[in-house]
Amino acid sequence: xxxxxxxxxxxxxxxxxxxxxxxxxxxxxxxxxxxxxxxxxxxxxxxxxxxxxxxxxxxxxxxxxxxxxxxxxxxxxxxxxxxxxxxxxxxxxxxxxxxxxxxxxxxxxxxxxxxxxxxxxxxxxxxxxxxxxxxxxxxxxxxxxxxxxxxxxxxxxxxxxxxxxxxxxxxxxxxxxxxxxxxxxxxxxxxxxxxxxxxxxxxxxxxxxxxxxxxxxxxxxxxxxxxxxxxxxxxxxxxxxxxxxxxxxxxxxxxxxxxxxxxxxxxxxxxxxxxxxxxxxxxxxxxxxxxxxxxxxxxxxxxxxxxxxxxxxxxxxxxxxxxxxxxxxxxxxxxxxxxxxxxxxxxxxxxxxxxxxxxxxxxxxxxxxxx
Numbered sequence: 001x002x003x004x005x006x007x008x009x010x011x012x013x014x015x016x017x018x019x020x021x022x023x024x025x026x027x028x029x030x031x032x033x034x035x036x037x038x039x040x041x042x043x044x045x046x047x048x049x050x051x052x053x054x055x056x057x058x059x060x061x062x063x064x065x066x067x068x069x070x071x072x073x074x075x076x077x078x079x080x081x082x083x084x085x086x087x088x089x090x091x092x093x094x095x096x097x098x099x100x101x102x103x104x105x106x107x108x109x110x111x112x113x114x115x116x117x118x119x120x121x122x123x124x125x126x127x128x129x130x131x132x133x134x135x136x137x138x139x140x141x142x143x144x145x146x147x148x149x150x151x152x153x154x155x156x157x158x159x160x161x162x163x164x165x166x167x168x169x170x171x172x173x174x175x176x177x178x179x180x181x182x183x184x185x186x187x188x189x190x191x192x193x194x195x196x197x198x199x200x201x202x203x204x205x206x207x208x209x210x211x212x213x214x215x216x217x218x219x220x221x222x223x224x225x226x227x228x229x230x231x232x233x234x235x236x237x238x239x240x241x242x243x244x245x246x247x248x249x250x251x252x253x254x255x256x257x258x259x260x261x262x263x264x265x266x267x268x269x270x271x272x273x274x275x276x277x278x279x280x281x282x283x284x285x286x287x288x289x290x291x292x293x294x295x296x297x298x299x300x301x302x303x304x305x306x307x308x309x310x311x312x313x314x315x316x317x318x319x320x321x322x323x324x325x326x327x328x329x330x331x332x333x334x335x336x337x338x339x340x341x342x343x344x345x346x347x348x349x350x351x352x353x354x355x356x357x358x359x360x361x362x363x364x365x366x367x368x369x370x371x
Contacts (some may be wrong), residue, residue, distance in 0.1 A: 025060045025111055028052045032366035039360070040353040041072045048366070060109040062120070068101040101126040107135075114141045122156075128208075131158045137179075152179040162208040170225060172203040189239040199229040199255075210308035210352070212299060219299065221308045223292070229255035243271040253287075259312075261287035267323070275327040281339075283319035296347045310348035310358075317343040317358075332369040339363075 029051050036044040050064040107120030116139040124131040135154035142149065158173040181195040203225060210221035235249040251263040267281035290312045292305035299306055307313070321339030328334070343349070343358045350356055 025054055025058070025109075026052065027054055027371050028368060029371055030366055030368040032364065034362065034364045036360060036362040038358055039355050040349075040358060042360075043071045045069045058110055058112050060111070062105075062107045062109065064105040064107075066101075066103045066105075068099075068103070068126075070099045070101065072098075099127050103131075114145075115139070116141075128161050128163050129158065130161065131156060133157070146185040148181075148183040150179070150181040150183075152181075153177070158203075160204055160208060168204050168208055170204045173205060174202050176200045191237045193233075193235040195231075195233040195235070197229075197231040197233075199227075199231070201227040201229075206307075207309065212306060212308055215301060217301065219301070219303075219306050222304070222306050223312075224257065224305065227255055227257055229253060245269045247281075257312075258291035259287055259289070261285065269323070277323075277325040277327075279323055281319075281321045281323060283321075284316070285318070286316045287314060289314040296351045308348065308352055310343075310346045310352070313346060313348050315344050315346050317341060330370075332367070334365075334367050336365045337363065 030049070032048040034044075034046040034048065036042070036046075046066055046068045048064070048066045050062065052060055052062045055061055101124055103122070103124035105120060105122045107118055109116065109118040111117075117137070119136040120134070122131070122133040122135070133154055133156040135152065137150065137152040139148050139150040141147070154175075154177045156173075156175045158175075160168055160171045160173065162168065176199070178198045179195060180197075181193060183191065183193045185191050205225065205227060206221040206223040208220070211218045212221075213219070231251060231253045233249060233251040236247070238246045238248075240246055245268075247265075247267040247269070249263075249265045251261075253259070253261040253263070263283065263285045265281065265283045267279060269277055269279040271277050290307060293307040293312045294303070319339050319341045321337055324336040326334040339362050341358070341360045341362070345356045346358075349358055
């Protein structure tokens, strides 16, 4: 594989954004299992399946299926049930104990070498929540394929169906997301990407289950019914030597709830042999509190908004992980990872989950092959 192609492929695989979702037009299949366990007694086991089929020389049909088997109260983020901090807390929710979530996705990609267009639909269902979404991504290759510009759009139409008889002020939860990106190959060994994301959420954006007692009266968590967010990210891939590569990124997020966050990632990869790659990755996250959150126990009956979720408060977190890739003869590939996540001490975590900080371990294991 040429160095330029390898760097662009690493960038797309690691950061998984709109720039190059499925431009490798091959008949492929994969099976996987993801797990999540934390010290708040939450466990999630997620088998996954993906199938990609070429339709002629320029079209690719893809279908994916994910099943999340959840025990205890589960914190979920969009289509990904493992990451638990508030970079994108506008789309997070807390569900009930012992639930199963089914989430199929279908997509169609056109790729003529200079233009890549992907569009598709997503659906998820569980005991108390139904999620629907459509998405489209377009990437244009320029400058002899040394530059790529992309735009992505997604629209979700979700609905709450609480398992107990509580009348919600609204039962919908909709989100619009638009991404703009540019990839640039700086040198044969170094590539950079810049991404801007716009997010708008509307509907019932809090949890129907969180509540606090004020004068022996249960006051349910209540947020504003709209939220607008902006995110700016810089990402890079550097081929340090024949056997070593480094990936890094920085992301700044802000919204009209006054939450501002900073996320820094760095990953080092080393070719242990011609078919085995491993390394180390680190992630640090910090955010400010929302403009309506108050110290635990200080809410009154006159307060319009109530926040019980720690993701509305100020906190820090870090993640340390180890990725592993094993390339087999014939092109088959086994990828695995294990990550440890920990937040700073937080009064809201202590109040709701009875833990000073959230600590979790999540793992992934995927086998991919051509057919």
